[in-house]
Amino acid sequence: MSLRGADTLGGRAAVAGIGATEFSKDSGRSELALAVEAVGAALDDAGLAPDDVDGMVTFTMDTSPEITVAQAAGIGELSFFSRVHYGGGAACATVQQAALAVAAGIAETVVCYRAFNERSGRRFGSGVQQREPSAEGAALGWVLPSGLLTPASWVAMAAQRYLHTYGLEPEVFGHVAVVDRKYAATNPAAHFHGRPITLADHAASRWIVEPLRLLDCCQETDGGQAIVVTSVERARGLRHPPAVIAAAAQGAGRAQEQMTGFYRDDITGLPESGVVARQLWRSSGLTPAGIDVAILYDHFTPFVLTQLEEFGFCGRGEGAGFVAEERIPLNTHGGQLGEAYLHGMNGIAEGVRQIRGSAVNQVEGAGHVLVTAGTGVPTSGLILAQDA
Amino acid sequence: MGEPAAGRDADVDDPLYERLASYEGQPAATAVRGRDPVNAPMIRHWCEALGHPLPADGSAPPTMLQVWTMAGLTEPSRQTDDDAPGGRSAAYEGLLGALDEAGCTSVVATNCEQEYVRTLTPGEEIVFDSVIESVSPRKRTGLGTGYFVTTRMDVRAGGTLVGTHRFRILKYRPAEPRSTGEPPAGRARKGNRRPRPVINRDNAGFWAGVEREQLLFQRCTACGTARFPWLPGCNGCGAREWTAEEASGRGTVHSFVVMHHPPFPAFDPPYAVALVELEEGVRIVAQLAGISYRRVRIGMPVRVDFARLEGEDEGLVLPVFRPAGPVGDEEPVCVGDALPPLDVPVTRTLIVAGALASRDFQDVHHDAEAARERGSPDIFMNILTTNGLVGRYVSEWAGPAARLRRVAIRLGVPNRPGDTMTLTGRVTAVRPAPAAEEHGPGRTVELSIRGANAAGDHVTGTVLVELPGRDGKGARG
Numbered sequence: 001m002s003l004r005g006a007d008t009l010g011g012r013a014a015v016a017g018i019g020a021t022e023f024s025k026d027s028g029r030s031e032l033a034l035a036v037e038a039v040g041a042a043l044d045d046a047g048l049a050p051d052d053v054d055g056m057v058t059f060t061m062d063t064s065p066e067i068t069v070a071q072a073a074g075i076g077e078l079s080f081f082s083r084v085h086y087g088g089g090a091a092c093a094t095v096q097q098a099a100l101a102v103a104a105g106i107a108e109t110v111v112c113y114r115a116f117n118e119r120s121g122r123r124f125g126s127g128v129q130q131r132e133p134s135a136e137g138a139a140l141g142w143v144l145p146s147g148l149l150t151p152a153s154w155v156a157m158a159a160q161r162y163l164h165t166y167g168l169e170p171e172v173f174g175h176v177a178v179v180d181r182k183y184a185a186t187n188p189a190a191h192f193h194g195r196p197i198t199l200a201d202h203a204a205s206r207w208i209v210e211p212l213r214l215l216d217c218c219q220e221t222d223g224g225q226a227i228v229v230t231s232v233e234r235a236r237g238l239r240h241p242p243a244v245i246a247a248a249a250q251g252a253g254r255a256q257e258q259m260t261g262f263y264r265d266d267i268t269g270l271p272e273s274g275v276v277a278r279q280l281w282r283s284s285g286l287t288p289a290g291i292d293v294a295i296l297y298d299h300f301t302p303f304v305l306t307q308l309e310e311f312g313f314c315g316r317g318e319g320a321g322f323v324a325e326e327r328i329p330l331n332t333h334g335g336q337l338g339e340a341y342l343h344g345m346n347g348i349a350e351g352v353r354q355i356r357g358s359a360v361n362q363v364e365g366a367g368h369v370l371v372t373a374g375t376g377v378p379t380s381g382l383i384l385a386q387d388a
Numbered sequence: 389m390g391e392p393a394a395g396r397d398a399d400v401d402d403p404l405y406e407r408l409a410s411y412e413g414q415p416a417a418t419a420v421r422g423r424d425p426v427n428a429p430m431i432r433h434w435c436e437a438l439g440h441p442l443p444a445d446g447s448a449p450p451t452m453l454q455v456w457t458m459a460g461l462t463e464p465s466r467q468t469d470d471d472a473p474g475g476r477s478a479a480y481e482g483l484l485g486a487l488d489e490a491g492c493t494s495v496v497a498t499n500c501e502q503e504y505v506r507t508l509t510p511g512e513e514i515v516f517d518s519v520i521e522s523v524s525p526r527k528r529t530g531l532g533t534g535y536f537v538t539t540r541m542d543v544r545a546g547g548t549l550v551g552t553h554r555f556r557i558l559k560y561r562p563a564e565p566r567s568t569g570e571p572p573a574g575r576a577r578k579g580n581r582r583p584r585p586v587i588n589r590d591n592a593g594f595w596a597g598v599e600r601e602q603l604l605f606q607r608c609t610a611c612g613t614a615r616f617p618w619l620p621g622c623n624g625c626g627a628r629e630w631t632a633e634e635a636s637g638r639g640t641v642h643s644f645v646v647m648h649h650p651p652f653p654a655f656d657p658p659y660a661v662a663l664v665e666l667e668e669g670v671r672i673v674a675q676l677a678g679i680s681y682r683r684v685r686i687g688m689p690v691r692v693d694f695a696r697l698e699g700e701d702e703g704l705v706l707p708v709f710r711p712a713g714p715v716g717d718e719e720p721v722c723v724g725d726a727l728p729p730l731d732v733p734v735t736r737t738l739i740v741a742g743a744l745a746s747r748d749f750q751d752v753h754h755d756a757e758a759a760r761e762r763g764s765p766d767i768f769m770n771i772l773t774t775n776g777l778v779g780r781y782v783s784e785w786a787g788p789a790a791r792l793r794r795v796a797i798r799l800g801v802p803n804r805p806g807d808t809m810t811l812t813g814r815v816t817a818v819r820p821a822p823a824a825e826e827h828g829p830g831r832t833v834e835l836s837i838r839g840a841n842a843a844g845d846h847v848t849g850t851v852l853v854e855l856p857g858r859d860g861k862g863a864r865g
Contacts, residue, residue, distance in 0.1 A: 125650065126650060127650065127652065128583075129583045129652070130583055130584065130586075131586045132586075133586050133587060133588035134588070135588070135590065137586045137588075138586045138587075138588050138590060138591055138617075139617065140586070141585055141586020141587075141591075142585075142586075142617050142672070142673060143661075143673040144583035144584075144585075144586065145582055145583050145584060145585050145704070145706050146661050146673055146674050146675045146706065146708075147582075147583075147647060147652065147654075147655045147659060147661055147675060148645070148647075148661045148673055149583065149647075149652060150647075150650070153645050153647060153661070156645040157643050157644070157645050157661075157663055157673075158643070160643045160644060160645060160686070161642065161643035161663075161686065164643070164686045206648070206649070207646070207648040207649070207658075208648060208649045209645045209646065209647050209648060209649070210645060210646035210648065210658075211645075254623065255623050260673075262642075262643075262663045262671055262673060263616060263617065263670070263671050267642075267643065267663075
């Protein structure tokens with residue numbers, strides 16, 4: 001687990017359970033209730049009881065503390081609890097934290113969760129208009145008075161430069177949207193179940209922040225998702241075949257920012273994703289050719305292309321062509337554009353389903369799944385594998 | 389002077405306002421004739437009082453437009469048909485009377501916006517119509533509580549329109565004297581306010597620079613790396629010693645976005661926000677000004693400007709970037725060009741002579757004792773003189789062949805005897821002028837003008853001026 005050498009975490013822990021609430025535009029219940037419900041569903045899926053849990057991990061952004069979720073979910077004493085920062089960049093890192101705790105013997109069974117009313121409550125897409133004068137607030141404060149206020153706008157700044165650098169038009173982002181919506185159309189849990197789109201639909205959708213259109217943007221969702229992590233040995237005795245955590249990594253780049261990485265030498269890439277990619281490949285011994293399904297974080301389409309490039313699936317500027325040719329099964333649940341925006345946690349669940357062979361859009365013989373987390377922020381990634 | 393950015397009064401119910409608002413759209417004056425024909429002595433007197441160049445063709449400077457509409461000291465303007473004294477309609481008398489009754493007996497002009505269709509020459513007689521365009525809800529200002537009244541006047545001569553004149557006054561009940569420098573009471577706090585810079589000890593130096601219209605970045609003392617955003621240490625070498633350096637302000641658009649959705653009250657979508665790479669090698673995010681969002685391109689040269697915001701954002705200064713470099717072929721006047729500053733000593737003579745030359749006999753502009761009774765420590769400059777000085781400043785820069793098309797000004801702090809007002813200006817847009825038979829092809833230049841004294845901005849405004857030809861003759865002062 002380092003920038004300089006392969007780690008020893010791979011193969012020590014596995015995902016044994018996944019559980020979610022329905023994904024909706026108005027859950028009608030509290031974020032805490034959603035979290036508790038998702039945790040309960042994940043434990044049921046694993047065949048474990050609340051008393052089996054001794055660790056919990058969530059996002060710093062989550063409004064439901066580990067102790068309160070535990071309290072309401074029937075979970076008792078905890079020997080490990082942790083939170084990961086940087087928005088959706090935390091998603092895969094929650095599983096990494098859980099795996100670390102399990103591998104070190106600090107906890108035996110850890111539940112990772114994320115739950116919010118992101119559509120009916122605080123909508124990220126409605127933008128930011130003020131920040132406290134902390135170091136973190138000041139970092140975003142450089143752009144707010146000029147009216148660069150939304151996640152879409154922060155991504156669009158990099159996307160515009162990307163298009164310019166590679167001589168592309170905004171319509172190329174439509175390939176990601178079309179693929180996501182194709183898989184969502186056959187996923188009953190997806191918001192856009194039964195509603196595929198074409199490139200023409202994408203190109204005809206209205207501007208949100210040029211060069212991003214409405215159909216480049218993910219859903220805003222109410223819901224909860226939980227993931228149960230335990231040792232591979234323990235997982236083998238549970239209800240489903242283990243989804244082994246073959247590699248897990250976090251990454252931040254030099255001069256890293258949160259969504260406003262405008263000041264680095266080249267803004268057409270995502271160096272933090274590159275940091276994650278190098279570790280995942282080195283620790284797993286895999287290459288892009290060994291990946292059967294890629295679940296790439298897609299709050300906005302452009303960074304899916306950048307991630308494909310950072311992970312080495314294709315060359316710089318070639319992401320759109322790679323997606324257009326569907327050279328790898330991508331976001332088979334419909335992604336966050338098609339299924340739901342659960343801050344990346346629903347993507348981990350899809351990775352687990354692919355490994356188990358139970359996905360609605362199952363890729364035959366999926367042995368290795370790459371899952372990534374929030375982009376444009378310090379981020380994380382996982383390679384899930386079938387048990388050897 | 390007025391504080392047009394003042395907060396709305398806290399009381400919601402205001403029966404007076406409803407009564408005042410009923411006058412909106414009614415005439416303020418109908419077919420009123422000027423007190424005197426346009427004449428050479430008044431032109432010369434006005435030019436001498438303001439130090440304005442005397443037009444060689446004998447015409448009246450365009451910024452004298454309002455002068456020809458002013459009543460005399462004792463004699464009212466002549467009505468084409470008798471109506472009310474002073475040329476005012478019954479409706480306008482009613483509106484002003486209602487304000488007087490409510491205790492809003494003081495008046496101060498806050499804004500003047502004039503468009504000039506053609507120049508006036510001696511012998512012409514003007515006739516004007518004026519309409520009550522709007523009355524604001526009750527506002528609390530630094531001067532007192534009152535109402536802004538906006539009128540729009542069409543000035544004709546020989547049966548054709550020569551110019552329009554939109555004028556805003558504050559009719560107010562004087563506030564109790566208070567110490568200067570106190571922030572105006574009742575400022576709106578939320579609503580349409582723009583997001584504020586997030587200022588802390590690490591970056592305060594940058595924002596202090598912006599206040600002074602300097603764009604500052606950091607440079608590492610140890611390794612020389614230029615740094616932005618501001619941080620207390622260097623990412624290149626970890627050293628914590630640094631100096632602040634002023635950027636030239638020149639850069640290129642490295643990337644940009646066009647904001648469409650969702651709408652934010654302080655912004656008017658669609659609008660462009662750019663990531664500008666400064667020539668010193670650092671990047672900064674800022675809005676673009678002086679260019680349609682449709683025309684923004686990566687790589688285009690830009691130059692920094694400093695936007696002083698108004699309304700609820702009064703006091704906020706932000707760096708913005710404008711297109712730099714020649715806008716068209718061989719055009720010597722470029723966006724971003726600064727006009728040479730002009731210092732105007734505000735003498736008692738200038739204030740009094742300017743007021744009288746513009747036929748403004750309000751006592752606060754010539755009688756210090758009367759001014760004190762009305763809450764001002766001394767006499768202060770009238771808006772017609774300010775308007776004329778802005779016209780003078782632009783005319784001196786643009787040369788005698790230029791034609792003023794529009795002057796829109798807003799008053800801030802007063803100009804009082806002993807002040808020095810420094811006028812500065814900047815070219816904010818250059819475009820081909822509409823075809824004019826008499827003058828041939830030319831360019832319309834948009835200027836942003838400020839006149840500041842030690843207490844702050846006395847006047848801010850925009851001016852449109854047409855410059856002849858493409859050779860730029862007489863275009864650079």
